[in-house]
Amino acid sequence: MRPPRRDGAPAPGNLPPELDAFVGRAAELAGLAGALDASRLVTVTGTGGVGKSRLAARAAARSAPPDGVWRVDLAPVRDPEFVDHAVAAALGQTDHTARPPRETLLAHLADRRLLLILDGFEHLVGACAPLVTAVLRRAPGLRVLAVGRRPLGVAGERLFPLAPLPEDEAAELFRDRAAQQGVACGDDRTVRQVCRRLDGIPLAVELAAGRLRALSPGQLLDRLDDRFGLLAGGGREAPHRHRTLRTAIGWSHELCTPGERLLWARLSVFAGAFDLEAAEYVCGGHGLPADEVLDVLTELIAQSVVAREETRAGPRYRMLDTVRAYGAQWLAAAGDAARMRRRHRDWYVGLATWCELDWFSPRQREVAARVEAELPNLRCALEYCLSEPEEARLGQYLAGSLWFCWVGCGRLAEGRHWLERSLRLDSGNEHSRLKALWVLGYVAVLQGDAAAAPAALQECREAAQRSASAVALAYAEHRTGCLALVTDDMAGAETLLRSALARYREVGELNSNVLMAQVELAMARAFRGDPADAVELCEDVRRVCEDHGERWARGYALFVLAYAAWAEGDPPRARTLLTDFLSGAHAFHDLLGTVLAIELLALVTTADGDPAEAAVLQGAAQGMWPSVGLPLFGSAHYNVPHERCEATARRLLGDERYEACVRQGARLGREEAVGLALGRPGSVAAPPDPCGPVRRARGAAHMREPAASPTRKGGETAG
Template structure:
């Protein structure tokens, strides 16, 4: 799954470049293309390290130009139930509803021509087979290209067994990798014999080429000869190529220094990728000092045991699955695996705590990118907490601390699953449980799932009052007020939100949640007709956000300010505010914030004299709304901009032209519509549409004003 923030459908540019760049295999590539043309499910099979992933990705890159292509890396998935979330993540799918992940996937792909490339599925073959079977059954435009060590075993599956490289191709690969380190090796016969002894396995060839800084091809060959008999032990019934691969990896392992072997084994606890700081913490100690980890890691990079890649979260390191498996075996053999897994959990528990605090800071976007990159490791940490004895309270705390990821970065469904799993366990730590409860209630509110939301929030408040946990009471009251807001009970919403804000002030709580509470109060005031009070509240939020570098809560404040600007007859200011809001909401994968902006921007666009573009934006919003859990189109208040815009656009365009523009917008993916909304301009100004009537009371019904929030403590709760 490439790229920590990819909200829209993948393109061929999202396929891993280190795999698409591989040379050779022209005959196999042509054969695989032929198979893909005649079967909807093709599985490339072969021994680990034979090049299945590379061939599949190269074939996908050359698939039909009209097809959307997604690469889904499943090797880090430890829990069968997480297969669906891994696939949704790869597709950039954000769904805030209570649909199952499979239902959301089917809806997302319905009517589309698409190719899924599933890599490294063999350890979750049953879960993957069930998922693929349903997707192929319900989505006639879908094709699947799988790469693994065994078939999926589904009807209609066409197998494409992949043999090792030919002699010439193996030599070509060896020379190509050798050139990256220095001059081309001159000893051609030794290179050819070495590649033959390695049986043409690409991974083995690359590991051997990684040793050329220290050894000549002839020396490599001699050392390999010495170790074949020694290292081909184990299962006698294993295929020769399996033994050859393990021999090559074991031989590379034997050539490592003791410190390199130790780090190799310890790095195997990471899922997919990791950064240097994590490696220094998790892997240091007991024979490896933290200050030495970088030097040892650099040697593993030079030997092709690790690869380095760049991303929005900075440089990260990856260990190939086959190499990781070898390291896992060694780690288990040392008896140190439980300690390393606990250190891994501790690091990511600390990371989540830091990220929760830093979410309310100028590093908010950096936090979003960091958590996205670390999700596989955070999932491993959560799984550890929820399956190890006496760790449930840490699982509840970790799932609760990631509220900003679930609610702020578009992962409601996955977050709800972890929260519900954690709350099924008796942790014995009330504070951790209370945190998980209010976050679960918050997530369920955003999904529009009223009954479970109320149940979680009521339980949280009752238990918090019993143990005098003022913060948990405030959060439960706040989110209950949020639920009243989105179900059009404005009076109750105002009462609860005012009370929650007062509680926050009393305990000195200041973070993004608190500011969102003030924005939600502003919405309640605006919908009751007191625009000046709503503007004052949101201007205060904007000031605090800008002082602290906060962008997420700020985006919602800008939405309310844009609504007020439109009501005041200033569409230019409203557009500027909405575009600023939309840019941030899209960056954070906040689907609700994005679609609210697009709807109001459509209304502003119609008022500025471009009803066709307004209808296009409405069509794009209509495509996104089914993925938003909040029942906003059942809300007279939130629905008013849509109805006003539709009425005006239909009158200007006529029904036929309006529907045509709506259909055009419905064909736009989220990236495309956001780019269009942010770049649209140059329309002729017209008088603004009249203010909403009916569901939005007049401004004369203003109530009392809420003093600006000024608490001093930042951050959330701590673990019990």
């Protein structure tokens, strides 16, 4: 068990790699860390800009439990129904089932010892309070650190009110931010007066310090004195500190040039981080030419209004929620909010369109990283489209176009949420509705939902026939064939998949979906006892994928080739193919591909003479299957490798040791399980075998015999 961290370093989880320069707050930091050690639910409250999030992140890093610290940014979330999805996404949880997200969250957290930070929850208390109550009841090892402007109101909640900085610490923060800009503060008395006027609110102090490139501390103080009454705003009934924060932000706003104020307001339409190209498109024009956005943005960064950060998807920018909300008020006052939301929607609909096309290219992994980074804004665009009646068509189109994100990047549950919500609307556009329907059917198939999948696909087929949409008909037929495949109707699957491939050829369709249809046909052929035909089909897919740089569909072709290699008695080739497949599937967060690869690798590992490791791998897969759906879809054909591996490993190890190995595997996290399957250094070993080398050697002698031929089952071959 890893001891609590006391060095202030970021804890495992999804905290940012740096927690910002943290100045002062020593007593509060120690107090909050102590509260986290003593209580299962702590809520940090305080006015906007007082430093709640920063203190919470630092304290959490010092009090990290064994399974790490996981932060959920709820500020961009507007739909209370999406809270569970947002928490699951932040936890990196991949669930392919049709279960409600609350149920999968509770199952995921039940045995974990982690710290969950719910940051910016105050506008979602009605959704967050019952969720926190449920997870604390279900997961005894879980602690929750809530961060907001009000309490959650949950039984057992320990409140940690955070006050502004004392004058000494506020002055230290001011000097620190000045030093970062290479500016000397000069007279300490003036610095203290500035900080006193700003009530020691860290955000206000940092905004003021951001002006030191142009103004001296004395000039800052003069301008604050001149404008304090004018800019307080908010009415006399507002709390003094709220008025002071508004004063600081408003004062910084007044010191901006007209172009800077305009960009500040327009940037408020973004949820979370954004990139330069998006800012130029969305915010450019009507008084701010697109080619001037970079220069104006640079000035806002210098003034601490916007922050720059490095991500896997490249440089990105963001505003603190308080600063963004101030800009949004100005945007609304200017009567430009609706137009800017439409431009934001246009950009992200266009981004989704290009990413869907680029998914079938050498840029596939970059697309996955880009969409991951853009999810808050894509969700914002979806929310807008599905909240405005005249936008329903684009909502359906956007939800459908993101199929590669929902399916290829392990976000089935979220995708289903948006697809079902879009299909409840009357868009008046058959094309967008058909796309959303077949994507919903596909998602439901992969979730093992035997009721929703055929209903959506049948509706899609009938509507496609009525409207003579050959493309939608091909997709509906393809996914119906996929449903037949995972429900053991091999003859039906082969008929439907061959027909779908013919339709794709007729309309000139070629992309990852089309290649997956050929892979699924190959799987049906392998299950029906024709591995040679399966290999020919998948080698063709492999060639096309390599020509186009496609990785995702190629991985599933490798799986079928590995299955055929195992069936034909070539475990080394099967292992090579499977490790390639597993590496790719794991990189894409494709849980289905990951668990299929581990199951077959377990069987190959028995052939390598290591039944104990094979049993550990089976246990690891067993821990993942509940997030995929019914184990191996409940399919007799898909289940054959699992059954053969279990039978052999039990025979070689004995029931007691086999079960011990499976239990150990079930305790592995996904990263550990994948590391073990890929043979990475430091992977978890199987429990020691009391019979040691004798049984291991005997197992190796048995398992190096050629693999048995596929057996007949129900008139077909279950390979």
